[in-house]
Amino acid sequence: MARFIIIRLIQALITLVVISIVVFALARASGDPLMLLAPPMATLEDIEVMRHHLGLDKSMPEQYWIFLRNLSHGDLGESIRNRQAVSKLIAARLPNTVSLGLSAIVLGILVSLILGVTAACKFGTWMDGGVKLVAILGQALPSFWLAIVAISIFAVWLGWLPTSGMGSPAHYVLPVLTLSFFMLPIMTRLIRSSMLEVLDSEYIKLARIKGLSEMLVVWKHALRNAIIPLLTAAGITFGTIVTGAVVIETVFSWPGLGRLMAEAVIGRDFPVIQAAVLLVAVVVLMVNLLVDITYAYVDPRIRF
Amino acid sequence: MERIRFGIKVTKLWKALWRFPVIPLAILVVLVFVAIFADVITPYPPNEMSLTHRLTPPFFMPEGSPSHLLGTDNLGRDILSRMLFGARISLSVSLLVITISSVIGTTLGMIAGYLGGRFDALLMRVTDAALAFPALLIALLLGVALGPSFGTVVLALSALGWAPYSRMMRGEVVKLRGEDFVAQARIIGSSTVRIIMKHIFPNVINTLVVLMTMSVGLVILIEASLSFLGAGIPPPTPSWGSMVSDGRNLFAQAWWISLFPSLAIGLVVLSGNFLGDWIRDKMDPKLRQL
Numbered sequence: 001m002a003r004f005i006i007i008r009l010i011q012a013l014i015t016l017v018v019i020s021i022v023v024f025a026l027a028r029a030s031g032d033p034l035m036l037l038a039p040p041m042a043t044l045e046d047i048e049v050m051r052h053h054l055g056l057d058k059s060m061p062e063q064y065w066i067f068l069r070n071l072s073h074g075d076l077g078e079s080i081r082n083r084q085a086v087s088k089l090i091a092a093r094l095p096n097t098v099s100l101g102l103s104a105i106v107l108g109i110l111v112s113l114i115l116g117v118t119a120a121c122k123f124g125t126w127m128d129g130g131v132k133l134v135a136i137l138g139q140a141l142p143s144f145w146l147a148i149v150a151i152s153i154f155a156v157w158l159g160w161l162p163t164s165g166m167g168s169p170a171h172y173v174l175p176v177l178t179l180s181f182f183m184l185p186i187m188t189r190l191i192r193s194s195m196l197e198v199l200d201s202e203y204i205k206l207a208r209i210k211g212l213s214e215m216l217v218v219w220k221h222a223l224r225n226a227i228i229p230l231l232t233a234a235g236i237t238f239g240t241i242v243t244g245a246v247v248i249e250t251v252f253s254w255p256g257l258g259r260l261m262a263e264a265v266i267g268r269d270f271p272v273i274q275a276a277v278l279l280v281a282v283v284v285l286m287v288n289l290l291v292d293i294t295y296a297y298v299d300p301r302i303r304f
Numbered sequence: 305m306e307r308i309r310f311g312i313k314v315t316k317l318w319k320a321l322w323r324f325p326v327i328p329l330a331i332l333v334v335l336v337f338v339a340i341f342a343d344v345i346t347p348y349p350p351n352e353m354s355l356t357h358r359l360t361p362p363f364f365m366p367e368g369s370p371s372h373l374l375g376t377d378n379l380g381r382d383i384l385s386r387m388l389f390g391a392r393i394s395l396s397v398s399l400l401v402i403t404i405s406s407v408i409g410t411t412l413g414m415i416a417g418y419l420g421g422r423f424d425a426l427l428m429r430v431t432d433a434a435l436a437f438p439a440l441l442i443a444l445l446l447g448v449a450l451g452p453s454f455g456t457v458v459l460a461l462s463a464l465g466w467a468p469y470s471r472m473m474r475g476e477v478v479k480l481r482g483e484d485f486v487a488q489a490r491i492i493g494s495s496t497v498r499i500i501m502k503h504i505f506p507n508v509i510n511t512l513v514v515l516m517t518m519s520v521g522l523v524i525l526i527e528a529s530l531s532f533l534g535a536g537i538p539p540p541t542p543s544w545g546s547m548v549s550d551g552r553n554l555f556a557q558a559w560w561i562s563l564f565p566s567l568a569i570g571l572v573v574l575s576g577n578f579l580g581d582w583i584r585d586k587m588d589p590k591l592r593q594l
Contacts, residue, residue, distance in 0.1 A: 011429055014429075015429070015433045018430075018433075019433075023445065026445060026446070026449040026450075136574065136577065136578075137570075137574075139521070139573070139577060140521065140525075140570050140573040140574040140577060141566075141569075141570045141573075142525060142528050142529065142532075142545075142548070142566055142569050142570065142573075143529075144528075144529065144532050144545075144548060144549075144552075145548055145562065145566035145569070145570075148548070148552050148555050148562060148566075149555075151555070152555045152559065156555070239436060239437065239438040240438075242438045242440075242441065243438045243439070243440040243441075243529070246440060246441075246444070246533065247440075247529055247532065247533065250532075250533060251552065261441075261444055262444075262533050262534070264448065265444050265447055265448055265533060265534055265535045266534050268448050268451075269448070270448055270449060273444060273445055273448045274445070276441075277441050277442075277444070277445050280438070280441055281437065284436050284437055284438070285433075285436075288432075288436050
């Protein structure tokens with residue numbers, strides 16, 4: 001077990017180094033940063049002084065080393081647009097994304113559990129068909145469009161909820177609903193197929209023969225076993241949430257990390273997008289690492 | 305031996321073609337047709353503005369006019385014409401991305417699966433990382449670094465798009481590697497390249513086709529999201545995603561600007577997914593778990 005975790009940690013570290021090299025190389029490919037940083041009146045000598053000051057006259061490996069060193073201090077550079085430290089910008093936005101994302105994940109898991117289990121128990125009936133239809137539609141409809149429609153119905157037309165921004169709990173309703181809908185299709189499909197497999201097994205037949213109530217059989221005996229394969233999907237689902245958050249936050253003007261990234265794209269603010277992608281990469285890697293370790297812990301057959 | 309197997313599979317496919325899901329196929333055929341002949345069939349040039357005809361509703365509305373069937377946007381551009389040209393973007397992006405990523409992914413996956421060892425282990429770790437990483441983020445990063453353009457979108461989507469192919473092909477080849485016909489080919493002295501191309505590849509074509517069809521919808525959706533966020537195809541070139549974005553602040557008064565392009569995205573993605581599922585069930589039922 002310890003060996004497995006150590007190998008996995010080293011692999012995650014290597015992946016992180018590769019990602020940081022790619023991100024670093026892209027920063028240099030996006031053009032001479034001095035042309036963006038230098039004031040318009042600067043002479044060529046001024047630019048050379050700045051270049052030296054910022055360490056851009058050093059060799060590439062040296063620059064990469066400095067980049068890593070700054071990174072380890074939490075220094076992610078400065079936004080091109082408003083000269084604020086990127087780390088501050090991100091720190092201000094991160095809690096908003098986490099609160100939105102977590103509520104959406106919790107809601108999404110609850111709803112997809114109910115839908116997936118119902119569909120599996122009523123296999124082949126209209127309820128099963130209905131759930132499948134929701135899953136198929138959910139996979140095909142663009143999430144941004146769903147968000148726009150939700151805004152125009154519930155905020156503009158009916159006036160029940162605020163259109164955008166953040167503040168009261170009512171501001172959470174539409175973004176959380178649309179973001180959780182984004183992860184619903186994959187989760188529901190997985191739960192359904194995994195439940196179908198478990199419901200067919202011998203121990204479920206035994207539980208039924210013992211005379212346990214159907215509620216107990218389905219929600220305790222079957223579901224507990226059906227959830228294990230879902231762990232592997234958690235990593236992929238997490239990626240979907242990140243993608244969804246960028247789009248949903250933009251539509252709802254939610255002051256989170258996703259909107260920060262979308263703004264950075266329009267302003268071509270490389271340091272901001274670079275830091276955000278690195279941050280997400282770290283989180284994605286950690287989630288996958290955790291999933292792998294939990295999986296190996298739950299199922300002792302899985303080893304290297 | 306493998307020729308015969310392949311032959312049987314082709315006849316099976318041919319028989320299956322008779323019982324075909326007509327509607328999704330028809331939608332995709334229309335998409336291809338429209339994308340090719342967009343110049344000829346569009347009523348207006350896609351970027352022609354007309355300030356006198358701004359925000360015209362579609363023809364079935366009281367103030368609509370038959371000259372702009374699906375209405376116009378806030379610059380007076382004809383929605384239908386822009387959508388027809390947008391089909392071109394969606395189709396060409398997805399064709400290019402799927403071609404590039406399937407060629408790269410299949411080549412890497414087959415080599416890794418056949419050779420095994422260090423290269424295999426390394427490639428699978430890279431594939432895992434690429435599978436876990438959200439494609440949209442890489443696309444945003446590239447969009448900012450290289451500037452939004454058609455090439456950037458294709459590059460960004462292919463940058464991670466090869467991973468599912470490499471994973472799937474590797475798995476298939478690992479299973480085939482131990483088969484007798486591969487061993488026989490090796491005994492008569494075929495080179496590694498020849499074995500992979502002539503003996504193994506024909507046996508994995510089914511899986512490849514299924515994966516390719518199933519990713520059409522996904523690629524179109526991500527391209528639309530990118531254009532929606534402003535990191536996709538730069539304006540004024542019409543793309544469905546950016547058209548939805550153009551209309552989003554006007555949705556209450558002029559819903560048609562973003563409704564029709566998003567319906568187009570939904571329909572095409574839905575058809576792609578349906579067709580992918582259908583081909584999978586017909587050709588390779590063991591892939592059902594996907």
